[in-house]
Amino acid sequence: MRAVCYLGDGRVTLEDVPEPKIEQDRDAIIDVEAASICGTDLHLIHTEGALAPGTRLGHEYTGKVLEVGRAVRCLSPGQAVLGSSFVACGSCRACRRGDHWHCRQRRMLGTGSAFGPPLDGAQAERVRVPFADIVLSPRPAGIDTASAVLLSDVLATGYHVAARGAVQAGDVVAIVGAGPVGLAALLVAELCGAAVVVVIDQLQTRRETAMDLGAVATDDGVSIVRELSDGWGADVVVEASGSAGGLALAQDLVRGRGTLAVVGAPSQSAALDPVSLFEREVAVRFVIGNPISAREELTRLVRFGPLDVTPLISQTLGLDDAGEAYELFAQRATLKILLRI
Ligand SMILES: [Zn+2]
Ligand SMILES: [Zn+2]
Incomplete structure (x- = not known):
């Protein structure tokens, strides 16, 4: 499958990479529908030594469940889901308080070792999401693709x-x-x-x-x-x-x-x-946003109309155009670019 990967020296490229697999019982594999590029991606690719070449990038995404591990209870294949830029266990003391960012098992997608052990990114055709029941939730009707991607990070x-x-x-x-x-x-x-x-x-x-x-x-x-x-x-x-x-x-x-x-x-x-x-x-x-704890309220605000976030998306491109999208974003010539996968 194809994924946006870090090449070194501030450059990214689309590469053929191995398919993600269920590694833990609480994992899900997501068929990514759309992803976006974040200032964090730019910061990391331009910071020397922050990412290993070959790192799959991206942490803002939405998609459909393709496969779930044996312990996943609340999701099933085919379901459209809202995601989160980082994952957390859901059962430790920090998670029970709603402070998922402070979970000792926190990992952020597509950011190398910057915020916990590495986890492959979501600017890809498919991505593995650990602790799926906590990190993902079914996407309600009335949440369009662009809003769903923004709910995974920037809106929170x-x-x-x-x-x-x-x-x-x-x-x-x-x-x-x-x-x-x-x-x-x-x-x-x-x-x-x-x-x-x-x-x-x-x-x-x-x-x-x-x-x-x-x-x-x-x-x-x-x-x-x-x-x-x-x-x-x-x-x-x-x-x-x-x-x-x-x-x-x-x-x-x-x-x-x-x-x-x-x-x-x-x-x-x-x-x-x-x-x-x-x-x-x-x-x-x-302040670091928490898409897991804010999801309930934010979803309602988007779904029932008071929060229209579509002006934050300035362009929609395909996964093939990821290199161009990174350049445009680096020049600050755009706001969010949506990558349709
Ligand atoms: Zn982000
Ligand atoms: Zn936790």
Whole structure:
């Protein structure tokens, strides 16, 4: 079968690879219908030594169950399913609390050893998913393919950054970085009742998308946030750029006793200013989305209409075009690209 594989030196290629097989009783094999490319994929392929050449990439996906292991109870072949970017056991203390990311058996698809032992990625015709009863759930009618793929990662990230950033009705919210995660955070912050959301990005095309989705968009942010908050600063600031400059700006934008929620994986050079954050009693939270625990609520929001995530998909390409899709995404010329398998 075909899979998108890391070639080395920041390059990817479509390769013929062996079919995945049931290895554990709780595994399922998924016939992938669509997958997408994430900032995490780009970050890893451009970080020297992060991935072994030959790593199958991708952790955002949806598809149909092809085969299940003997201990899988809730899924059967032919069923369309929603997935999760990472897997977790479902029965340990962390999982029982809903903190699946903190499961000791956590593994993330398609990311090498970056977040647990390696697990093959989902930008492929088929993929093996361990702990299938926990990680996958039947896809309800009314969830289209694009939304299903976004539910496996980026939407959960937007959801949890708004939840853990404690966005409340009437808040002034600022979001630094209008990539797919920043825009997902925008959509959820609006649902939480934010009075106004200011989105800061250097790219005009991304600012236009943010404005279409109801935000005030700017390439600067400081003066607009001050003006809209009567000089106080934003109640909640979401750092979704992953850049050192973005984190510095986010610290400037947040008000005293406000919340700074960091969701963009921070770069090595990013720094927090503890003196200023302490003096202003800013709550700082680092947030990693959990598609397993957020699925129930998010699915309803998508299915019944309040959350329309289709604007986050800018293009649909075939698996054969994966190389081109990675290049477009690296140039920030697109938002999410959907790869139809
Ligand atoms: Zn992702
Ligand atoms: Zn667990």
